[in-house]
Amino acid sequence: MNVTIAYIEEPPFGWTDYDGVPKGADLELANTVLRAIGITQIEHRLTTFSELLPGVEAGRWDMNVPLFVTPERAGLVAFSLPVWAISDGFLIRAGNLKGLRSYASLAERPDARLGIIAGQVQHQSAKEAGVADEQIVIFEEQAEAIEAVRSEAIDAYASTALGNRILAERIGDSVVAVDHEAREYGDYHVPVGAFSFNKSNTSLINAVNGQLRSYLGSQMHRATMAKYGLTNREIDPAVVRRADVEL
Structure with missing residues (x-):
């Protein structure tokens, strides 16, 4: 079979x-x-x-x-x-100058832009946390979102925390992974x-x-x-x- x-x-x-x-x-x-x-x-x-x-x-x-x-x-x-x-996390440029630690922290920065792959659950999670539509940039492929982070077209790419840690290790010093702050429900x-x-x-x-x-x-x-x-x-x-x- x-x-x-x-x-x-x-x-x-x-x-x-x-x-x-x-x-x-x-x-x-x-x-x-x-x-x-x-x-x-x-x-x-x-x-x-x-x-x-x-x-x-x-x-x-x-x-x-x-x-x-x-x-x-x-x-x-x-x-x-x-x-x-698996919980969510961000892939961001090294230094994290805007202090992005969660969807809520990004929502508090109207100048921050978040990359998300079309159709993934991170889109709804970001909106529920208060991230505005105009802050969200939709991509079809992960490689496009990663390049947007590296080129400073966006400030963060949202995906699984584990996946972003692996990406950061592979890409090197230009980006870092940020696990989202622990949620109260455990x-x-x-x-x-x-x-x-x-x-x-x-x-x-x-x-x-x-x-x-x-x-x-x-x-x-x-x-x-x-x-x-x-x-x-x-x-x-x-x-x-x-x-x-x-x-």
């Missing part, structure tokens, strides 16, 4: 390596789970974030790499059990991410969830994710909260 999984360029979750081979934490997790349920052929399809949900909904591929679970998205696709829980309410599928693909959904139940949180799972920078902080909330997600 062949399964095609779509991914985007977003280290450490997924990226195309120098040799053209797709790699990343989410892709390795997917490969491990799919092989364990008997899938012998796995194809990886590079796409854009805005095409992930429409693509799997239309049947152009079988599943997507994990993305944040929201009620709106759950109306379009079926989500697996959650596989990680780590176990940080948004969770999950694989997504066409709602009619029940056999694949059930098989993947069955394997995730036995694999997530295991010693092997934690060791594998640690290679990409995911720690117990990102794994434990997802393991605890998986029963809260409607499947």
Whole structure:
């Protein structure tokens, strides 16, 4: 049986390596789970974030790499059990001259501009924190947002805190990652991410969830994710909260 999984360029979750081979934490997790349920052929399809949900909904591929679970998205696709829980953060120029530490702090600076990838949950989070529409610049690709930070076209790029830390390490001294200030509701309410599928693909959904139940949180799972920078902080909330997600 062949399964095609779509991914985007977003280290450490997924990226195309120098040799053209797709790699990343989410892709390795997917490969491990799919092989364990008997899938012998796995194809990886590079796409854009805005095409992930429409693509799997239309049947152009079988599943997507994990993305944040929201009620709106759950109306379009079926989500697996959650596989990680990650808070937001900023990628900013070194020095952080405007003191940007959270969406709220950016909202207090009318001169600050925030870059966000079209369709990502960070857009709604920023608006709920008071960031004005005129402060937000929408990009289709992560590389465009990163270049805008480096060229000073925007002051910050919002994405996952973990992803931005990896980006900052790769880019070097010109940018830094800023984890958002801790929220009062605690780590176990940080948004969770999950694989997504066409709602009619029940056999694949059930098989993947069955394997995730036995694999997530295991010693092997934690060791594998640690290679990409995911720690117990990102794994434990997802393991605890998986029963809260409607499947």
